[in-house]
Amino acid sequence: MDKTPYLHLLLNKLPPSANSGLAEILGSQSEVVHLDKNEALVPFQSKQRKIYFVAQGSFVRNIITSNGEEKTVMFHTESFCEFFKAYDTIFFHQATNYEIKANEKSVAVTVDYDFLMDWVQSDITLLKFYSHETEKLFSTIDLFRNYQLGLTSEEYLKWLYENYSFIFQRFSSQNIASFMGITNVWLSNLKAKLTI
Numbered sequence: 001m002d003k004t005p006y007l008h009l010l011l012n013k014l015p016p017s018a019n020s021g022l023a024e025i026l027g028s029q030s031e032v033v034h035l036d037k038n039e040a041l042v043p044f045q046s047k048q049r050k051i052y053f054v055a056q057g058s059f060v061r062n063i064i065t066s067n068g069e070e071k072t073v074m075f076h077t078e079s080f081c082e083f084f085k086a087y088d089t090i091f092f093h094q095a096t097n098y099e100i101k102a103n104e105k106s107v108a109v110t111v112d113y114d115f116l117m118d119w120v121q122s123d124i125t126l127l128k129f130y131s132h133e134t135e136k137l138f139s140t141i142d143l144f145r146n147y148q149l150g151l152t153s154e155e156y157l158k159w160l161y162e163n164y165s166f167i168f169q170r171f172s173s174q175n176i177a178s179f180m181g182i183t184n185v186w187l188s189n190l191k192a193k194l195t196i
Helices: 004-013 022-029 087-092 113-120 124-150 153-163 166-170 173-180 184-194
Strands: 030-035 040-042 050-056 058-064 070-077 083-085 098-102 106-112
Touching: 004 022, 004 030, 004 050, 004 106, 022 030, 022 106, 022 113, 030 040, 050 113, 058 106, 070 098, 070 166, 070 173, 083 087, 083 124, 106 113, 113 124, 124 153, 153 166, 153 173, 153 184, 173 184
Parallel strands: none
Antiparallel strands: 030 106, 040 098, 050 083, 050 106, 058 070, 058 098
16 A cells, blocks of 8 residues: 555655655655554554654544553544654553554554654754654643643533544543543533533
8 A cells, every 4th residue: 555645744744854865764664554443553561662643533542450441541633642652662661551542544654763763863853853742742741631630620621622622523422531530421411511
């Protein structure tokens, strides 16, 4: 299957001044993965040292609790947290305690982390871009956590609606309730209160 259209989507996200040889390198060093809904991109207990880019569709990151229950901790779409990696594998050399699975029919571009880091360190423009995207992702995760801890469930739901309304259009109520740390019934009740 031709991966060129998906690589173009990735290249269009990168700064235009990035090393011109990157397109050719990515062509040979990347993989395009097509997934059906609920198919795992990063399986539980994975040790994949890759960077992922959401080219099409959306993904849900679920931690797996000690009793085997899934709890949603992050969402990824083509324009929200679209670059991600398995942090525990890359930085701590441990298997993941979560999975990242397709929320719908989706496509991801994967690149080996170590290869990409070697390339990025030789190109200051890409290094700045990588640092900015990493900082943006960590800031977003921190922002979500801070608001979740600092607001009531109703206030948090309102904040999500006002700032990240696409989540309610793309992801299931079950995932959103899990992400908020509440039940589906409580989420439904809160939604009813907000729309009155």
